[in-house]
Amino acid sequence: MTEQDADAEMAAILRETFGDSQSDSDAEESESSRNRRPLHDSTHSIFGDTHIWEPIPEISGLWISRDFLSADQQSALLSALEKDGYLAEDSHNQAMKFGDLPDWAMELSYYIREDVAITSDNSKAACVFPSDLLWREPLFNQFIVNIYKPGEGICAHVDLMRFEDGIAIVSLESSCLMHFSPVEDENAEKNSAKIPVLLNPGSIVLMWGEARYRWKHEINRKPGFQKWDGEEIEQKRRVSVTLRKLCCV
Numbered sequence: 001m002t003e004q005d006a007d008a009e010m011a012a013i014l015r016e017t018f019g020d021s022q023s024d025s026d027a028e029e030s031e032s033s034r035n036r037r038p039l040h041d042s043t044h045s046i047f048g049d050t051h052i053w054e055p056i057p058e059i060s061g062l063w064i065s066r067d068f069l070s071a072d073q074q075s076a077l078l079s080a081l082e083k084d085g086y087l088a089e090d091s092h093n094q095a096m097k098f099g100d101l102p103d104w105a106m107e108l109s110y111y112i113r114e115d116v117a118i119t120s121d122n123s124k125a126a127c128v129f130p131s132d133l134l135w136r137e138p139l140f141n142q143f144i145v146n147i148y149k150p151g152e153g154i155c156a157h158v159d160l161m162r163f164e165d166g167i168a169i170v171s172l173e174s175s176c177l178m179h180f181s182p183v184e185d186e187n188a189e190k191n192s193a194k195i196p197v198l199l200n201p202g203s204i205v206l207m208w209g210e211a212r213y214r215w216k217h218e219i220n221r222k223p224g225f226q227k228w229d230g231e232e233i234e235q236k237r238r239v240s241v242t243l244r245k246l247c248c249v
């Protein structure tokens, strides 16, 4: 199989699993009408049923959908990452890409936008992602793929200010707890004010507003820090995809 054939095959798999968000007729439409046209009736999207979005009550602007990617979609995404060389963990445990996103990242972005738009239409009260962020162009133009071996995590941080508000994190392969602590609280570690959020494979987290700017997030996979319902979470390799948009200069 030539490289072009392999690319075409991967694009077909992605379209099949995430939905055909860019049909030929789309190409004839203007960018804004394409992005705003209703692709759905009130209960179903072109991708199938919409997902359940839960707010994290303690943290304004933090939402999770635990059933966002099906098992097939997770496999397709992992295959695309593998094919693009992002899972070659011996050489690195973090890879970044800026600018034109590959097909799989575009498909994922359309999928997020579509699902959140339908959820917002259906539940007027819920603001999963503010509409000015949801309809910006592009929704995302940068991503990081992180690969964590068992025991590995990421220190508490707020994402750099060079990125706009509105960040998405997709989890694959292994569950973990992400802890959130308020930025102004230097003693959060001591007074255990950290809020744990369980990120299961196939879940997606959206962070905006206070969650993005006023809360640090971290993953501590040392023994004792990954307990859920009193049980230590089984640790395997974990892969995450973080999607962000660079601030315009």
Ligand SMILES: O=C(O)CCC(=O)C(=O)O
Pocket (backbone or CB within 6 Å): 144, 146, 154, 159, 169, 217, 240, 242
């Ligand atoms: O792996 C994750 O879930 C979080 C990644 C993250 O916070 C980052 O790359 O800045």
